[in-house]
Amino acid sequence: MHTSLDCLPCFLTQALKGARLAAPAREDIHQRVVQEWAAEFANLDLTLSPPALAGRLYALLADSVGDVDPFRGYKEQSNMQALRLLPRLDALVRQQADPLRAALGVSIIGNYMDAGVQLVVDVEDALSREDIGAVDDDTYVMLRQRLTPGASVMILGDNAGEIAFDTLLVRRLAEAGCVVTYVVRGVPIINDATMEDARFVGMTDLCEVVSSGVDTPGTVLERCAPGFVDRMASVDVVLSKGQGNFEALRDNFADAFFAFKAKCPKVAGLCGVPQGTSMLHYESS
Incomplete structure (x- = not known):
């Protein structure tokens, strides 16, 4: 993009x-x-x-x-808020007819926790009023068909706080028999999740967590660590979380599912949806 x-x-x-x-x-x-x-x-x-x-x-x-992380406090608060909500959300997800779809919806709503956009949304309020199953039906069916037992799934993470909600999704994928790898940024950039956040929210206890190596608020391919893009291209399913990853990878990487909130007018207009829509979008070559 x-x-x-x-x-x-x-x-x-x-x-x-x-x-x-x-x-x-x-x-x-x-x-x-x-x-x-x-x-x-x-x-x-x-x-x-x-x-x-x-x-x-x-x-x-x-x-x-200087070499500081100005958003560190914001990230810590976001992680703590998300962890506080997790037990209730986990119970809610398990009650749904399709827990995987519900977990995906919760993780997309978690994408509101973004210090890099001007749209400010109370994520707890959004979780209470939005339909957690509101993702595109056709795209979800396509994704679900590829999440077979043994399928390798790479989730490109986005923000701190959001990464805690993503643990619900990783648990459901593991229950479906998928082998999950979760990806974080190489260094602190805005409030994007790093390995430190992955450890704090317990993601490292659930699946393999790796760094893409990027120093950008999105998976910019030319900024990735050596070998990472080849690894991304080799998995069965790439699930890209967040608007920054959508902006970086759209038109640049084939065969990826994008799950994010359309938080800015430009991206919402590009997708042809109202601002704030939960997006599940598929791009192929």
């Missing part, structure tokens, strides 16, 4: 948010970061995906505030 002009104001909002979290009392740093990002706009290749460009811009933030 190419970057649009509509993405540029969002980048500036992310710059200011990150600078304020990293250096709360330093208005001079906030100003410098925003101005540096704005100046960089003249040099951006808008044919690249938003996550690819965001990774480049966040490097400017690191230059100004």
